[in-house]
Amino acid sequence: ETGVTQTPRHLVMGMTNKKSLKCEQHLGHNAMYWYKQSAKKPLELMFVYNFKEQTENNSVPSRFSPECPNSSHLFLHLHTLQPEDSALYLCASSQEGTSGLEQYFGPGTRLTVT
Amino acid sequence: QKEVEQNSGPLSVPEGAIASLNCTYSDRVSQSFFWYRQYSGKSPELIMSIYSNGDKEDGRFTAQLNKASQYVSLLIRDSQPSDSATYLCAVHMDSNYQLIWGAGTKLIIKP
Numbered sequence: 001e002t003g004v005t006q007t008p009r010h011l012v013m014g015m016t017n018k019k020s021l022k023c024e025q026h027l028g029h030n031a032m033y034w035y036k037q038s039a040k041k042p043l044e045l046m047f048v049y050n051f052k053e054q055t056e057n058n059s060v061p062s063r064f065s066p067e068c069p070n071s072s073h074l075f076l077h078l079h080t081l082q083p084e085d086s087a088l089y090l091c092a093s094s095q096e097g098t099s100g101l102e103q104y105f106g107p108g109t110r111l112t113v114t
Numbered sequence: 115q116k117e118v119e120q121n122s123g124p125l126s127v128p129e130g131a132i133a134s135l136n137c138t139y140s141d142r143v144s145q146s147f148f149w150y151r152q153y154s155g156k157s158p159e160l161i162m163s164i165y166s167n168g169d170k171e172d173g174r175f176t177a178q179l180n181k182a183s184q185y186v187s188l189l190i191r192d193s194q195p196s197d198s199a200t201y202l203c204a205v206h207m208d209s210n211y212q213l214i215w216g217a218g219t220k221l222i223i224k225p
Contacts (some may be wrong), residue, residue: 087149
């Protein structure tokens with residue numbers, strides 16, 4: 001595997017379900033991100049982990065729960081979601097240093113909440 | 115409030131012409147600037163980074179940065195139909211790990 005991978009690519013879940021999104025980066029980076037992308041809106045940063053420590057949490061509802069067990073893996077645990085949470089969820093990674101904040105994205109998970 | 119503004123488009127350009135995409139940002143102390151390309155149904159792909167005033171060229175792409183006027187632009191020479199996509203501008207404005215994103219400009223290259 002190369003780059004940033006995400007599973008599953010598509011997910012349909014009911015409002016009472018619990019599911020998890022998984023992200024893995026093979027770039028040796030030290031920071032990982034979860035973004036939400038809804039139609040016609042800018043990318044919304046949800047969580048940032050730097051060296052496995054959460055450094056940003058942009059007022060995300062508690063029904064989204066991140067987990068970063070090591071610098072290569074990132075999870076987003078979902079429970080009791082709402083239909084407005086339907087969106088493309090993107091994982092990204094970056095390396096602190098001379099490259100600034102170049103972020104590299106995984107393919108995304110298209111989430112539909114019914 | 116920190117903002118990045120882009121014209122949503124669509125911007126329609128004939129094949130072979132130069133496509134010019136613009137982005138303005140609100141914070142004068144911004145450090146790093148990025149252009150991403152996003153095809154429909156796909157994730158954003160980094161195509162250019164620029165850190166200092168002036169032009170940076172990479173193949174058919176040129177990024178231009180003017181910090182005094184707080185804008186960054188992307189020129190695509192010899193536009194091809196495969197360049198049709200949404201182009202996202204992102205700016206690193208301070209010392210944390212956040213990029214501030216524009217909503218993107220949809221570019222259509224007409225054969």
